[in-house]
Amino acid sequence: MQERHVAGMMELPERQFGFQTRALHAGARPEPETGARAVPIFQTSSYVFEDPESAAAYFNLQEYGNTYSRIMNPTVAAFEERIANLEVGAGAVAFASGLAAQSSTFFTLLSAGDHVVASRALYGGSITQLKHLFKKLSVELTFVDPDDPNEWHQATTERTRLFFGETIGNPGGNVMDIEQIAKVAHDHSIPLVMDNTFATPYLCRPIEWGADIVIHSATKFLGGHGTSIGGVVIDSGDFDWSNGKFAVIAEPSDAYHGLSFHETFGMYGFLMKLRSETLRDLGGCMSPFNAFLFLQGMETLPLRMDRHVSNALEIATWLEARSDVVSVSHPAIHYRENAGLLEKYLPKGAGAVFCFELHGGRSAGQNFIRNVQLFSHLANVGDAKSLIIHPASTTHRQLSDDELQAAGIAPGTVRLSVGIEDVEDLQWDLEQAFARSN
Amino acid sequence: MPEATKYQDPATIQRVLHTGRSIAIVGLSANTLRASHFVGYYAQRHGYQIIPVNPREEQVLGEESFNSLTAVGDTVDIVNVFRDPAAVPAIAKEAVAVGAKALWLQFGVISDEGAAIAADAGLDVIMDRCLKVEHARYIGRMHWLGLNTEVVTARRPVRR
Structure with missing residues (x-):
């Protein structure tokens, strides 16, 4: 007792x-036995x-x-x-x-x-x-x-x-x-x-x-x-x-x-x-x-997320303006006509993971990934470091073409998880990857 | 303020748990799988005197069971209720009559009428809250089960 x-x-x-x-x-709470x-x-x-x-x-x-x-x-x-x-x-x-x-x-x-x-x-x-x-x-x-x-x-x-x-x-x-x-x-x-x-x-x-x-x-x-x-x-x-x-x-x-x-x-x-x-x-x-x-x-979650979302939005907007990019799937772009949805559910920002599609299909996507230097080519998202992957070859490999399309993935789609680096350095890396890929 | 939250004040809950010593559990079952037995067992383990009030039982948790609150005789600090909400007003009147200090209505035992009877007579009233959970939140080990105690503090707790 x-x-x-x-x-x-x-x-x-x-x-x-x-x-x-x-x-x-x-x-x-502080540990009672030892403090x-x-x-x-x-x-x-x-x-x-x-x-x-x-x-x-x-x-x-x-x-x-x-x-x-x-x-x-x-x-x-x-x-x-x-x-x-x-x-x-x-x-x-x-x-x-x-x-x-x-x-x-x-x-x-x-x-x-x-x-x-x-x-x-x-x-x-x-x-x-x-x-x-x-x-x-x-x-x-x-x-x-x-x-x-x-x-x-x-x-x-x-x-x-x-x-x-x-x-x-x-x-x-x-x-x-x-x-x-x-x-x-x-x-x-x-x-x-x-x-x-x-x-x-x-x-x-x-x-x-x-x-x-x-x-x-x-x-x-x-x-x-x-x-x-x-x-x-x-x-x-x-x-x-x-x-x-x-x-x-x-x-x-x-x-x-x-x-x-x-x-x-x-x-x-x-x-x-x-x-x-x-x-x-x-x-x-x-x-x-x-x-x-x-x-x-988790102690630094809010600090990191603020930087993640601002970097991601800047990169997405920058990519959208490029002629060598077919489309960008960042929610802020995707829901431009329905901004109320983002304002309601994601007022602080719509995350840091998004895709963009390159002209030239599967080989263009793979080639781009070969040429980045700072983005890490790996199958994860949400790291403080910036990450890149080609979903059609990796994370969504088991899906049929129809399922890929339904999930919003084209053969030339590249997925980014934008980290908290200096955003100018991330832009520099993507810019040089575009130059080498063309 | 909605009735339910009016009777869920954290300061009141902690005062009742810290000052009460005897708990009459109305509807305490001898069946070890029933919620009332879980609460009775837990409270007894944490040093409270348990007084079963249930005409259908002779003895629960080693304690004599009484037919009603008024039959108890001993001092009752907390009246803890596991009964149909319709039975609560009558129980509240008995709680007032025997001089209890608090009326505690368990999860789902919601009776604004019963709560008002006790509150008007000066009793602390807690409604739609579990005595075991609230004890574990403030005094016990609820945080060992990943449950949200909502306790946020940098003070070193007293060892227990």
């Missing part, structure tokens, strides 16, 4: 702290229990206690709380990668025979995951035009259990009208799941517009330095899982000795299920060291 503590209250701040303050502090100010890396697989009763209480979820680092770890928890706070969610569960976060969310909510409606303009890896993994799991799938709420509505069936889209599409740059699509989802009593990797919570917080679950590849802007692979799922805590469509959350679970996650944990039901069943069973946990690096990265 633990002694009851009445001293040392952890008070809620009397002030609602700003985003940058929370990016530095949320989730990272360590940085979040310690708890590099341990397991935790010594006080006594058998405590161990049982932790495993029964009657008490919050560390059991095993596949399921929970204090360093990872600090990262989870920080991103949950920044995304204005009820909580978060971290995973080994963005795709692990995504597949675990789907695995938690879906059963064989269920149906998903997803945006057609997703990251290639997500399209592949949905198409092939779900075929194996007997989950049906319909891709729709992300910009047309009516298509989402028309595609919905009795077995549809979630909508899935990206705040800013990779790499086509479409921006979802989250509020509208969330309304369609809620009219059908199902949740809207949004990937917010490209926007980050600094530029857009989908939960504030009605999204129910938010997923990140933390590998990108959250980490920001290209050091670690990781992902995370944030739940708003607002969706009513007892509405009759989600027996997987609301009914007693055979996988947890008959526990009903919705009744027992209320607004935390989905998160508790995601952690104590799906993460436990599929096992794709985040390492404490990676969580530490993500925490470090």
